[in-house]
Amino acid sequence: MIFEEQAVGMQAEISGKKPIRSLEDALDHCQCLGMRLSKQRRFVLELLWQAQEHLSAREIYNRLNQQGKDIGHTSVYQNLEALSAQGVIECVERSDGRLYGNISDPHSHVNCLDTHQILDVHVELPEEVIQQIEQQTGVKISHYTIDFLAIDRPKP
Numbered sequence: 001m002i003f004e005e006q007a008v009g010m011q012a013e014i015s016g017k018k019p020i021r022s023l024e025d026a027l028d029h030c031q032c033l034g035m036r037l038s039k040q041r042r043f044v045l046e047l048l049w050q051a052q053e054h055l056s057a058r059e060i061y062n063r064l065n066q067q068g069k070d071i072g073h074t075s076v077y078q079n080l081e082a083l084s085a086q087g088v089i090e091c092v093e094r095s096d097g098r099l100y101g102n103i104s105d106p107h108s109h110v111n112c113l114d115t116h117q118i119l120d121v122h123v124e125l126p127e128e129v130i131q132q133i134e135q136q137t138g139v140k141i142s143h144y145t146i147d148f149l150a151i152d153r154p155k156p
């Protein structure tokens with residue numbers, strides 16, 4: 001497995017002190033931010049917490065419609081934008097578009113090059129490694145995300 005460290009992009013600042021770890025936390029977080037919790041906004045959050053995957057807006061729309069939820073395309077897009085801008089959900093920029101996930105605090109990804117699946121992992125680097133990078137670059141590391149590139153494990 002190869003890995004490369006990536007600088008965290010313009011991630012919306014997470015205003016809550018503790019990370020969002022459940023659908024309930026996400027709903028509470030919205031309320032703390034003064035975000036309106038419409039039926040549609042709840043649908044989107046519920047789906048992301050059920051799926052625990054990284055999905056495109058189109059996939060999210062399709063799945064909600066399969067579940068018989070009354071929500072339009074535009075509403076799905078607008079809610080995803082609002083939720084990711086506020087740091088309630090994750091937005092991953094891919095060359096072929098944006099993907100949304102339920103974990104919003106900094107975390108790492110295992111990207112499978114064969115299946116295109118992205119798995120969330122929380123990785124903590126040893127303190128020495130962080131210090132080494134800080135010494136090499138002269139900056140203070142505040143947080144980090146690692147992109148692991150992986151291949152599908154051959155089935156025995």
Ligand SMILES: [Zn+2]
Nearest residue numbers: 090101103120
């Ligand atoms: Zn993720």
